[in-house]
Amino acid sequence: MNPISRHDSLSASGGTADSSCAPSITPARNGLASGELAFSSATDLAQLIQRKQVSSLELTQYYIERIEQFDKVLNAVVVRDFERALEAAKLADESLARGHRLGSLHGVPMTIKEAFDVSGLPTTWGVPEQRDNLALDDATVVEHLKAAGANFMGKTNVPLRLADWQSYNDIYGTTNNPWDTQRSPGGSSGGSAAALAAGLTGLEFASDIAGSIRNPSHFCGVYGHKPTYGIVPTLGHNPLGVVSAPDLNVVGPMGRSAEDLELALDVVAAPDRFRSSGWRLVLPPPKARTLRGLRVAIWPKEDFVPTSVEISDRVQEVGEVLARAGAVVCDLARPEISPRQSHNTYLNLLASAGLVNLPDEYYSAIQSGAAELDANDGSLLAVLTRARVLDHRSWSDHDEARTNDRLRWRAFFNDWDVVICPISATTAYEHDHRPRLERVLTVDTALTSHYEHYFWVGLATVAYLPSTAFPSGLSRDGLPIGLQIIGPEYGDRTTIEVARLIAQELGGFQAPPGFGA
Template sequence: MSILYRSAFGLAQDIKAGKLSAVTVLEFYLDRVEQFNSAINAVVALDTDRALARAVAADKAVAENEDWGPLHGVPMTIKDAWCTEGLVTVGGIPEHKDFIPEKNAIAVQRLVDAGAIIFGKTNVPFMSADLQSFNEIYDVTNNPWNVERTCGGSSGGAAAALASGLTPLELGSDIGGSIRTPSHFNGVFGHKSSYELITKRGHLPPGDHVLSEPDLSCAGPLATCVDDLEQALALLAGPAPDITAHPLPALPTPSFRDASHLRVAVWADDDFCPVDTAIAEHIESAAKTLENLGAHVNRSARPSIDPQANHENYLQLLMSTIGGNTPDEVQQMAREIVAAADPDDRSEALLQMRGIAMDHKGWMVQNEIRQHTRVAWEAFFRDYDVLLCPCTHVPAFEHDHHPDMQARVISVNGVERPYTDVLKWAGLTLNAYLPATAVPLGTTADGLPVGMQISSRYLGDRTTLAVARLLETHHRAFVPPPGYND
């Protein structure tokens, strides 16, 4: 029976039915890692002995009619920003190269409690703070579609491992497109959940003992099919089980009954962040598919927000969160730069410094701006079920690890654009705490994957996933990179 690119939850059903052995499935993925990982460097740490022992126990449980849960005996990798008990967790941070957590992050534990077997970790950038996955400890992860290109970040190793068939399921995190951009670059599915729907407790950063949930940062699964996203989200959703967390209401059912009742807004390109022509064309093609299914599609509808102003607001809030993990001398340097700058300077570099230097009063000002944006989005989604827009504005680009991000540039339709533009479409929806499902749509003329994000109102996760399922069924399902479907 085939294992490669099977649904993780489908594999569990076959293991529990005795059609597959958990040991056989684990050995299959370990063999895949040995065969393919050297070219892409997606899986950076293995826990082979303990994983094999758990696989043996999973098979023994089946023989004794014990059901561990919906992921019974399924091996999987975990993004190396999540703490994994007994398995090194570096997070791209050199000082953590020997850090072995004493317990799993809560989200990881929920997968383990459902029967999953964690057999390895996948690569991330330093502190998960880049849209490319490379660090001093584990080096660079390549894109399986073209090793000269980035796999994205920060869940880049996760997406590359899925695309190349090294794992059937992954757990990502997203504060700047870190689930959606790698999904788009590698041609897989990913879901960035509504803010605080999945607890980040045990994520690095901020750290394994930090109780508070960082602003903006979200979590979610990556997979090769929508069914796995939906079932994984059901397992992962929920706050930390203690008095520091507040429960969220149950996720509502999709906001439309069938395609004929679906209201779709399309935002495929914009001057605030020009989009590669191939991406915009693929988004339009996906919108046409939904239209042909009976959906009501509007290509000019927009929320009553200024997208550039949203980006400036988001960037400062983002850097305020990231700045909380920086040394005091970095924050002092940022304050000095901001104090000496022109108050009207809206350059990317200075906006980042303003975020790092921000005091609580400044944060409250930016948060108030954000809340008005959230109200505007909520009003928009009274008229539309979903918005289709880019995950980011370009396909996977060539590796560029210049230490100064402001010195990096990306070519868009032959025009050089700032590297930090990679954050603009991701922040458009993330800043308002909205859910977004990344779906593959096809490839460019030179064979690079193209995806898009499907967003909806806060806690509308099941709506975005329902539209993703429509597109998976009627437009494009997962397609492996050439050479990996063996």
């Protein structure tokens, strides 16, 4: 049977999922409750399979039934490959019965962002003209994940060309946030985050150039890791016909625990095929295994960046929790960079990377005179418009500025282990599919453009730094607030470990109501 691709356009639907009907599969042999399996970490699922407390086939059937039941209101898993997933699960069980374990993800069912190539499945990036583009080969990370024993049930939704913090397109329709289906799950990995939060998959893998892992993690209350630039191969996560790795862009794991991020990163982190014949990647161990003595700089707000008071306050509150646990916490420590200039550098490099651009109507507005550009304007609109025609010399100047900031960050991390700061200015916002020039986001009482909110995600991205998104609890109106932990280049194990330690103090993933928890 061919894989199922959901090409029907689904619109946002109100309400929450009906939890009165549980899937018929009951893979809970040894007292494992259905909800416990649905929202378990991939790390725990792999251990259950290894101990033969549940089979890969039972678990894969279970998640498939959850997708068929609960995804009707979410529209997260938009490409479905159930038959091949079940066959892979059977083979995993047969292999384990013979005493052979494929790897650390043996038998774990997972999904992956639509932008990754999976042989035989469509890779469209939400572009209607590419709806019939079937991948001939697996992306490098898919190869690694399969080799470690994971089986793929399908692919999750994205915005058009991955260029939005919402997840909708004309091929697959709109993905909804499981905490409130009237709201966005974030983007561009919104389908990934929604599927994880609703307990439709064991693990996810996504990408990030402008917060596309971290923003959906924040909006949906899950974990995500943006790796140090260049440590995970990106081949097979490219626009049609492109094989080169763009500047800034990384691919990384998403999960329901920090342990899942560590597990998946260990599977995929490696030199790409151009470097593999001569390079070897050895990530340093975490700087700390306990919060006591951990050196934490918190960055709750920045004067020129609109950020809701509740989110800034949450950063401060997390700092206080860590201080009580014995960490050394400071809200004044900063790298010797100009935040505004760093942001400007990021926007220019982001635009020149070619993966993220303002929509054509922005440029049309400029050309028609409907919008004006001041030569000194540092807004995203101005920067991206200028960067659209960025010459190599100008790019080199921005790269030089970025490299100097990388050195300043390195000096900063000689004294501090991590930085904790916001990911986004607000919690998940309501779906807004108007032309992008018309979109307005309210940050407390300030009215802002949707495109004014790249600062927090750009801090780590422009300097090639790792950043781990973690859930910090709910807002006053019951929506997740995620924060990010930024560490030194190649300090990926440190940021993930700090997220694990924070979960011991705050609690970790919470399942949204209405999905059989």
